[in-house]
Amino acid sequence: MKKFVKSLILFATVMASVGCSEAVKCDDCRAKEEAVKETILTRRSIRDYKEEPVCREAMAEILQCGIYAPSAMNMQTWAVRVVDNKEFIDGVTAIAVKQNPKIAEQPGFRNFFRNAPTVAFVACPEESYSGEYDCGLLSQNMMLAAWSKGIGSCCLGSVVPVMNSEEAKPYLERLQLPEGYKLLVGIAFGYPASEIPVAPERDATKAFYVE
Ligand SMILES: Cc1cc2nc3c(=O)[nH]c(=O)nc-3n(C[C@H](O)[C@H](O)[C@H](O)COP(=O)(O)O)c2cc1C
Structure with a gap:
């Protein structure tokens, strides 16, 4: 195959x-x-990072590439918050580990964000027909822009239930999301610390021409 x-x-x-x-x-x-x-x-999902946060100038360019993604009627239905504050990352990690101690058993575990030193939180309006799609395009733009600079990334859906939990409320509030917005995904960013993984297999039969 x-x-x-x-x-x-x-x-x-x-x-x-x-x-x-x-x-x-x-x-x-x-x-x-x-x-x-x-x-x-x-580009691959990177799950092993160096401790050094992504340089903020590089992150600014990554964000710019994100917001140049297309969005329905140019509504730009997204909110992005970048965190490279270790205290924030470690605080959410402590909550995640309390909720599921197994995650800390992974070899070399440093934090809940796949050890990433920089995390982007992406949110969209709860009521919006294109918000999730728009945010997906923005996220991919950011990940590709990062990779073009040698910066690794990984989408993290697992972040959402933890951030939405009662214990993590103070951290969610610190993101200052607009009223009525929901968190969609976290994106880990950082400089890869080990070899880039091989691409998981793709199924080419899922896309084809129709005559
Ligand atoms: C919406 C979304 C959520 C994801 N959530 C996680 C996650 O919680 N943890 C994780 O390690 N990878 C997560 N991934 C990464 C996928 O596992 C990865 O993209 C997929 O296996 C393909 O590998 P590649 O990105 O290296 O091509 C997520 C990807 C997407 C698009």
Whole structure:
């Protein structure tokens, strides 16, 4: 199956470069295409980080890339809060460990955010038809922008129930989310501390042309 998917990707790549050469004939376009494809295909969820927080200037650029994501009617239905305060991260970690002591048993465990030193919390309005979609696009923009700088990331849905728990209320309040917003996801950011994992297998049959 793996071989089949690999051959399919190779075939699609060859066909695209043959059949679409008109669209990418300028050298500049070709370089951009390679850079974007490289970033998208090599990004992995990173679950092991160095302790040093992400440099704030780099994070500002990552946020800028996030908010340049498309959103329905340009409503920008998102709120993003970045935390690189160790006291905050350790405080939420203590709550998460109290709720599920097993998480602290992972080798090298430092914190509940996959040991990340910087975490972005992404929220959208509770009542919004496009909020979750918009936030997904923003999140992916941020993760790709980070990866293009060698900064790893990992979406963390597991953060939500902990942050929404009664014990974590003071931390949720510190995020100063707008009234009526719900937390959707946390995104771990940091400099990878070990080898980049191999991509989990993708199912290429889930997307196809319909004639
Ligand atoms: C909405 C969402 C929630 C996720 N939650 C978690 C999580 O709680 N913990 C975790 O380790 N990874 C989480 N992931 C990461 C996925 O496991 C990962 O993206 C998937 O296995 C594919 O691997 P890749 O990102 O390296 O391509 C989440 C991803 C998404 C999109």
